Amino acid sequence: MSDKVTMFDTKRFxxxxxxxxxxxxxxxxYYLRNEVLGRENSYRNLTSSEIETLKENLNFSxxxxxxxxxxxxxxxxxxxxxxxxxxRLGKMTKQVVCFHDFCVPVGISNSRLVSxxxxxxxxxxxxxxxxxxxxxxxxILYRLGEMQATNHAKFGNGIVKEGEDPxxxxxxxxxxxxxxxxxxxxxxxxxxxxxxxxxxxxxLRLMQKFEAMTDRECDLRRGWYGFVGEHSVIKSCDTIKDxxxxxxSYIKGANKLKNLTLRSTxxxxxxxxxxxxxxxxxxxxGSRVFYGSKGIRxxxxxxxxxxxxxxxxxxxxxxxxxxxCCEILNNLIYGxxxxxxxxxxxxxxxxxxxxxxxAGANIGSNHNSRGNDGEMVAGRGFWPALSxxxxxxxxxxxxxxxxxxxxxxxxxxxxxxxLLSADSKECRRVVLPAYWWMxxxxxxxxxxxxxxxxxxxxxxxxxxxxxxxAPDTANEMLHARSLLCLWTAESWNRRSGDRRTFTRDELVxxxxxxxxxxxxxxxxxxxxxxxxxxxxxPVEILKPVDAxxxxxEMLLYYGTKSVAAWCSQKRCTVSLFQEESLSSLQPWExxxxxxxxxxxxEQLKDDIREDVLLQWDAVHQRYxxxxxxxxxxxxxxxxxxxxxxxxxEALEAKHWSTLVEAVVRIRLYIEDQVFKTKEKDxxxxxxxxxxxxxxxxxxxxxxxxxxxxxxxxxxxxxRIIAEVRSVAF
Numbered sequence: 001m002s003d004k005v006t007m008f009d010t011k012r013f014x015x016x017x018x019x020x021x022x023x024x025x026x027x028x029x030y031y032l033r034n035e036v037l038g039r040e041n042s043y044r045n046l047t048s049s050e051i052e053t054l055k056e057n058l059n060f061s062x063x064x065x066x067x068x069x070x071x072x073x074x075x076x077x078x079x080x081x082x083x084x085x086x087x088r089l090g091k092m093t094k095q096v097v098c099f100h101d102f103c104v105p106v107g108i109s110n111s112r113l114v115s116x117x118x119x120x121x122x123x124x125x126x127x128x129x130x131x132x133x134x135x136x137x138x139x140i141l142y143r144l145g146e147m148q149a150t151n152h153a154k155f156g157n158g159i160v161k162e163g164e165d166p167x168x169x170x171x172x173x174x175x176x177x178x179x180x181x182x183x184x185x186x187x188x189x190x191x192x193x194x195x196x197x198x199x200x201x202x203x204l205r206l207m208q209k210f211e212a213m214t215d216r217e218c219d220l221r222r223g224w225y226g227f228v229g230e231h232s233v234i235k236s237c238d239t240i241k242d243x244x245x246x247x248x249s250y251i252k253g254a255n256k257l258k259n260l261t262l263r264s265t266x267x268x269x270x271x272x273x274x275x276x277x278x279x280x281x282x283x284x285x286g287s288r289v290f291y292g293s294k295g296i297r298x299x300x301x302x303x304x305x306x307x308x309x310x311x312x313x314x315x316x317x318x319x320x321x322x323x324x325c326c327e328i329l330n331n332l333i334y335g336x337x338x339x340x341x342x343x344x345x346x347x348x349x350x351x352x353x354x355x356x357x358x359a360g361a362n363i364g365s366n367h368n369s370r371g372n373d374g375e376m377v378a379g380r381g382f383w384p385a386l387s388x389x390x391x392x393x394x395x396x397x398x399x400x401x402x403x404x405x406x407x408x409x410x411x412x413x414x415x416x417x418x419l420l421s422a423d424s425k426e427c428r429r430v431v432l433p434a435y436w437w438m439x440x441x442x443x444x445x446x447x448x449x450x451x452x453x454x455x456x457x458x459x460x461x462x463x464x465x466x467x468x469x470a471p472d473t474a475n476e477m478l479h480a481r482s483l484l485c486l487w488t489a490e491s492w493n494r495r496s497g498d499r500r501t502f503t504r505d506e507l508v509x510x511x512x513x514x515x516x517x518x519x520x521x522x523x524x525x526x527x528x529x530x531x532x533x534x535x536x537x538p539v540e541i542l543k544p545v546d547a548x549x550x551x552x553e554m555l556l557y558y559g560t561k562s563v564a565a566w567c568s569q570k571r572c573t574v575s576l577f578q579e580e581s582l583s584s585l586q587p588w589e590x591x592x593x594x595x596x597x598x599x600x601x602e603q604l605k606d607d608i609r610e611d612v613l614l615q616w617d618a619v620h621q622r623y624x625x626x627x628x629x630x631x632x633x634x635x636x637x638x639x640x641x642x643x644x645x646x647x648x649e650a651l652e653a654k655h656w657s658t659l660v661e662a663v664v665r666i667r668l669y670i671e672d673q674v675f676k677t678k679e680k681d682x683x684x685x686x687x688x689x690x691x692x693x694x695x696x697x698x699x700x701x702x703x704x705x706x707x708x709x710x711x712x713x714x715x716x717x718x719r720i721i722a723e724v725r726s727v728a729f
Contacts, residue, residue, distance in 0.1 A: 002647035043088050050075045059083070070120070077107030081124075085115030090122065097123050099233045101251065114148075119230070136247065141228075142235035147414045149226030153242035156261045156282045157218050158184030170259070170280045172297050173314040173373045174198050174332040174623065177348050178373040181317075184210075185299055186217045186280055186616065187244075187261045190462045191318045191334050192592030192623055193616065194299075198332060198350075200605065209608045213616050246270065246285070246702060250482040255279070267458045268302065284319065286457065301335060301656040309342075316346050318353055318593060319462050320455050326357065329595055331573055334380075334593040335464045336451045348392065349376040352590045353453055353464065360387035377421060379416065379476070380590065381447065381468065397476045399436055399444070410534040414483065415547075416476040417444070417468075417554075423540075429533055433480060433547035436468075438553055442677030444468055448707050461620070463627045464593035471588040471595050471637045477551040478585070478644065483529070484548050487513030487541055491527045515548040531588060555645050557666045560659040562638030564724040566631055574729045583640035596626050597633055656729040663724045671717045677708055 046054070051064050053075040061067055061083040063391055068088040077092050088107075098101045108124040114131035118124060122139045130141065131148035141147070152161045152661030158170050171182040174194055181198040183189075197210050228234065237254045246264030251257070253274035261282045264270035268286035272278070275292035283289070284302035296311045301319035306312055308324040315328050318335035325342035334353030339346065341359035348364045357363065361384040364376055374392025381399035384390070388402045397416040405422030407429065413420055416708060419435035436444040451466040465472075484608075486504065489511035493502075502510070514522055522545060528538035567577050587598040604622055607613045613622065639651070681687055682704050684698075691697040704710070 028700070036348050042070055043434060044071070045069075046075075054078055061087075073188075074107075077105070079107070079109040081108050081110065084113070084114045087113050087115065088117045090118055090120035092121070093691070095121065097121055097140055099140060102140075102235075103319055105141060117225075133228060135228045136230035136232070139228050139229050140235065142233075144234065144236075144240065145238045145589070147226075147234070147237075147240040149224070149242055151222045153224055153226060154218070154259060155187070155224075155226075155242060155244040156259050156280060157186050158214060159186075159218050159220060161222050162220055163222070170297060172299065172316060174316055175330065176373060176375055177330045177349050180373070184214045185282055185297075185316075186214050186671060187263065188217075188301055188461075188616065188620075189316075190280065190592055190620065190623070191332065192318060192462065192594060193619065194316050194332050195350075195590075195592050203605065203609075205609050206605055209611075213608075213614065213619075216614070217616060229264065232264070232581060263302075263678045264643070265458070285459070301462065302459075303455070310339075319457060319464065320451070334590070335453075335462060336466070348372075348374060351376075351377065351378045351382055352380045352398070353593045354380050354447060354466065355382040358386045358388070361385070362389040364390065364392055379472065380465075392692075397480070399599065400472045401435065407537075411532065413532055414476065415480045415549075416473050418707050428537045428540060430542060431529075431532070432542040433484065433544070434550035438543075438546060438551045440677060441673035442709075445654060445670060445674055445713060449709055449712060462592055462594070463623065463630075465590075465595045469554060469561070469656050470592050471597075471634055474555060474558050474637065474641050475585070475588060481548055481551050482508055484527075484541070484544050484551075485509075485515060487511070487527050487529045488514050488522075488525070488544050491525055492522075495525060515545055517546050552645060553662075553666055556659060556662055557640050557647070559638035559642040560663045560724060561720060562634050563642070564660075564663075564727045566635030567727045569631065574651065574727060575653075577635070578639060578651060581636050581639050583636045583643070585637070585640045585644060588637070591623075592627060594623060595630070595634075597637075600629075645687075651729075654727040660727075664721050667717050667720050671713050674713045675704075678707060678710060 046064055046067055046069060050073070057076065058079060058080040059078055066086045067083050070090050073089065073092050073093060077094065095106050097106055104123045105127060106121050106123055108118070109126070111124050111127040112129050115128055116132065117134045119137035119139060120136050122135055122136060124141045127141050127144045127147065129146045129148060130144070133147060133149055135141070152164060154161065157422065160166055160169050170185065172185050173179045173182045175181045175198050180268055181201060183194050183197040195705030198482045200206055226243060228245040229249065231247060231535045232245055232249040234245070234251040236252055237257070239256045239258065241258045243257050243260045243262065245262045248266040248269035249264040250269060251260050251272040254272050254276045256277045256279065257272070258279045260278055262270045263283060263285045263286050270283055270285065271288045273290035276289050278289065278295040281295050281298040281300070283300045284304060287300050287305065289295070289306045291307055292309045293306045295306065297314045299316045300306065300313045301317060301321065302329040303320050304317055305322045310323045310325055311327045312323065313329045315331040315333065317323065317333050318337060320335045321333065322335040322340065323337070324340045326339050327345040327509065328339065329345070329347045330349065331346055331349050334352040335350060338355070339357035344357050344359055344361040346357060346363045355378065363384055364374065376390065376392055376394045376402070378396045381394060383400070384402040388404055389406050390411070391407060394411045397414050397418070399417045400413060401419050403419065403421040405424065405669055407422060413431060415431060415433040417434050417436040419432040421430050423430050434498065448466050448468050472673070485508045485628050489507040492514060526543045527541040529541055530538045532539040563574060563577065589596050589601050604619070607670060608619070613619055642651060642659065643649065688697055691700070
């Protein structure tokens with residue numbers, strides 16, 4: 001069922017928006033409709049005996065003729081309550097409605113209802129003020145202070161209702177504290193949508209189209225009722241105002257919920273716990289918000305968790321993310337983000353997912369610049385370590401690990417899979433490219449594995465690439481190899497005193513020759529780069545030879561695996577695929593976690609500008625088509641990478657045979673490194689110092705050979721090796 005039908009098609013409960021059917025605000029009849037539609041003959045007026053029973057039970061109404069009921073109706077189940085405006089009650093019999101061990105009797109007691117529909121077999125108990133809500137079947141409302149929908153309810157959507165001051169428009173200021181990248185939220189908004197809206201700000205026509213598309217997402221007329229979906233439970237809350245609650249929601253002990261959409265489903269219910277305060281937001285299905293967390297102007301994706309006092313402000317948090325204790329302000333964060341510590345904060349950034357923020361990480365205070373308009377862009381796998389502090393503006397390639405330290409200058413690190421550290425003794429920054437591949441393959445492989453296995457979404461709306469070797473990182477590695485060649489040649493010429501002027505291309509060719517020959521003189525060469533940090537001190541590049549060859553291995557592994565996967569799926573030979581392939585090394589974009597050739601992003605923008613796509617649903621359908629095309633696009637890109645690395649116009653049978661054996665060797669190396677890296681935890685005698693014997697250690701940690709990820713790594717090796725060997729040239 002579409003969002004619009006679920007949120008706004010209230011015919012199921014007998015309401016429809018009748019134009020001109022309201023009168024000025026302040027009159028009780030404002031919300032009443034002139035006509036009653038849907039559920040024909042489902043409601044009837046109370047009988048005189050039922051009215052008498054209701055009065056005897058201390059119930060009150062200014063007009064009993066406006067209280068309608070459905071059969072069967074047991075009036076004795078309604079006690080000590082007040083009814084104003086048009087109130088319609090669903091089926092009501094002597095039974096209980098339960099949520100786990102919490103069971104209450106069906107009926108209404110000690111409550112005040114204003115212009116509401118109550119579904120079948122609901123319990124409305126001790127609700128001091130329930131106004132203008134449609135309650136679906138089998139819902140429990142228990143001990144609520146105020147629950148109402150105003151005449152201008154927007155349910156978290158960034159729209160302006162008829163007659164409202166434009167100043168009330170709710171926007172989310174992603175990626176920049178100064179608001180220059182603000183977007184208008186809507187139910188169903190994805191990180192991909194926010195990326196397009198936040199990045200291409202110089203395209204004024206595109207921005208206008210996004211505004212118009214968002215206005216079309218919602219009815220701008222006033223008068224929509226609030227809604228609570230079937231089998232929902234809301235209890236012990238102070239204030240709930242203008243909140244659309246999806247089916248299966250469980251809300252307990254919240255302080256304040258205002259202007260929200262809860263996209264809950266029975267399959268993926270939303271849970272909100274004690275002390276929570278949420279204002280102006282949209283929460284995806286399967287998400288949880290607990291223990292005093294705060295959210296203001298935000299979107300949470302599907303299967304997210306906000307816990308232990310975390311603050312999510314002016315930010316969009318992607319699917320499958322977990323945030324605890326910390327502060328997140330003015331960010332666009334793709335799926336798979338982890339930030340668990342009380343003294344970390346992340347401000348004014350675009351973080352492209354599968355990231356992890358350690359305790360004490362101070363990412364973006366902007367107190368070290370002239371204004372609050374600094375930004376950071378980090379590729380996938382961004383990991384700032386304990387107590388690391390950055391000065392904005394910064395840009396980082398994918399899978400960058402930042403060690404503990406203070407980084408007092410702006411940084412632009414284009415080397416993926418690197419370790420960035422601060423050498424306090426020499427007062428300089430040091431980068432070890434390809435660190436993950438050379439020294440921590442267990443963590444690198446496990447990252448992809450854990451993000452796949454932790455994805456509990458029932459419906460995939462936002463596609464996310466979790467493989468660390470993908471078109472985005474492949475392009476970064478190609479660029480990084482070129483940079484390593486450039487910096488090596490420059491450093492070599494400085495040491496040798498060669499002051500001749502070379503073009504960039506000449507330096508890259510010279511550096512490539514040096515790195516590939518691996519001469520003894522190169523081992524003592526100190527390679528530096530002057531354009532990675534905004535300071536007079538150059539950044540030292542460690543182990544450039546090892547990094548260059550590691551990048552080469554990773555690219556060969558990625559390209560061959562991608563081509564083999566497509567050929568295996570289509571049951572075709574590599575030569576046939578190569579004949580039909582439009583392989584090119586064109587740039588790719590990470591659009592909300594989904595990797596897409598830049599040419600397709602540009603085509604999408606053109607189609608939006610030219611009104612080929614008029615609705616966000618149509619844009620989302622284009623994302624789905626991208627996802628269908630992705631295996632072929634990735635294989636085309638992988639083929640182009642292989643031809644670039646090998647320096648050939650086309651692959652031949654001898655090339656493919658060599659590549660297959662290289663993949664087998666590399667995959668077995670990965671499996672071996674996964675085991676050896678984890679083995680260190682068992683062979684380190686200090687790790688065993690807290691155990692009385694090996695049996696106690698194994699009882700606590702498990703046996704090395706039984707480690708589930710090591711077992712998964714072996715199965716992955718078997719699958720990949722069998723796949724590449726099954727594909728003929």
